[in-house]
Amino acid sequence: MIEPSELILNPDGSIYHLNLLPHQIAHKIIFVGDQDRVPLVSKHFSDIDFETQKREFRTCTGWFNGERITVISTGIGPDNIDIVLNELDALVNIDFKSRSSKKELTSLQIVRIGTSGSIQEKIPVDSFVMGTFGLGFDGLLHAYKAEHIFQKELTQAFIKHTNYDQKKAEPYITAGSKLLMTKLSSEIVFQGITATANGFYGPQGRMLRLATKDKSLNDKLADFSYHGLKICNLEMETSAIYGLSNLMGHEAISLNAIIANRANKTFSDQPRKTIEKLIKYTLDKLTI
Numbered sequence: 001m002i003e004p005s006e007l008i009l010n011p012d013g014s015i016y017h018l019n020l021l022p023h024q025i026a027h028k029i030i031f032v033g034d035q036d037r038v039p040l041v042s043k044h045f046s047d048i049d050f051e052t053q054k055r056e057f058r059t060c061t062g063w064f065n066g067e068r069i070t071v072i073s074t075g076i077g078p079d080n081i082d083i084v085l086n087e088l089d090a091l092v093n094i095d096f097k098s099r100s101s102k103k104e105l106t107s108l109q110i111v112r113i114g115t116s117g118s119i120q121e122k123i124p125v126d127s128f129v130m131g132t133f134g135l136g137f138d139g140l141l142h143a144y145k146a147e148h149i150f151q152k153e154l155t156q157a158f159i160k161h162t163n164y165d166q167k168k169a170e171p172y173i174t175a176g177s178k179l180l181m182t183k184l185s186s187e188i189v190f191q192g193i194t195a196t197a198n199g200f201y202g203p204q205g206r207m208l209r210l211a212t213k214d215k216s217l218n219d220k221l222a223d224f225s226y227h228g229l230k231i232c233n234l235e236m237e238t239s240a241i242y243g244l245s246n247l248m249g250h251e252a253i254s255l256n257a258i259i260a261n262r263a264n265k266t267f268s269d270q271p272r273k274t275i276e277k278l279i280k281y282t283l284d285k286l287t288i
């Protein structure tokens with residue numbers, strides 16, 4: 001039995017932050033960061049079963065191409081991903097009446113449709129990137145027993161290459177879902193490692209008025225190569241999504257619309273159009 005302070009349910013029986021009951025979510029789930037991106041996805045649905053919002057977590061469950069899909073906004077950052085993934089997993093894998101794990105577990109299919117900055121000159125603004133691996137600078141996964149899912153050799157090669165500051169959380173790398181990679185890849189999507197930072201400015205090497213500790217970190221990220229595998233982009237959720245999904249037994253993949261190119265210092269002049277294109281691409285591929 002999981003105690004009331006650990007598995008927190010609202011008076012109507014819904015899960016604490018997401019405000020959702022088990023039957024209100026589909027098993028194919030799209031994550032977006034921005035709550036205003038939820039209707040950009042749900043406008044493609046033929047029918048809508050359910051909608052709600054609490055804080056930054058806006059949810060809509062409906063139908064596309066004959067398949068039930070939920071879209072949910074996660075807000076910004078790995079700390080929010082910890083909430084969203086734990087609560088979605090509880091919705092499918094914990095019996096709220098007995099407050100215990102179900103014997104038969106459900107594996108969700110999760111696709112993030114995000115925005116991101118490319119660190120490679122050759123990955124231009126308005127292109128799409130699929131993260132084959134998530135590289136986490138955020139430290140979230142170190143709160144869990146997770147050593148067995150980390151890509152140890154790849155991580156060690158990265159730490160050595162960058163001479164990574166030991167005062168920061170140790171980077172961790174976990175894999176995206178092969179099943180969803182196959183489903184969602186195409187010649188118009190770049191593939192490689194997606195790096196997840198625990199901030200938008202200093203942690204991604206942006207300097208407005210404050211100096212960062214390692215000015216060449218982004219260059220070192222861009223230079224890193226491991227058996228042909230390169231780091232493509234920086235954003236703020238993928239490593240946490242991959243890490244927690246691997247631990248919980250869910251399939252997860254992260255697709256990002258590139259709106260900034262950090263190598264050549266450009267920013268898209270049509271970010272909304274690019275994200276709308278990625279939404280349609282994802283819905284079509286996910287439901288084939």
Ligand SMILES: O=P(O)(O)O[C@H]1O[C@H](CO)[C@@H](O)[C@H]1O
Nearest residue numbers: 033034076114115235236237
């Ligand atoms: O557009 P979303 O999905 O929020 O993704 C990116 O945008 C936010 C920062 O502006 C971070 O959440 C980052 O990961």
Ligand SMILES: O=c1cc[nH]c(=O)[nH]1
Nearest residue numbers: 115116117235236260
């Ligand atoms: O550079 C960028 C652009 C979008 N989101 C990020 O986290 N970084």
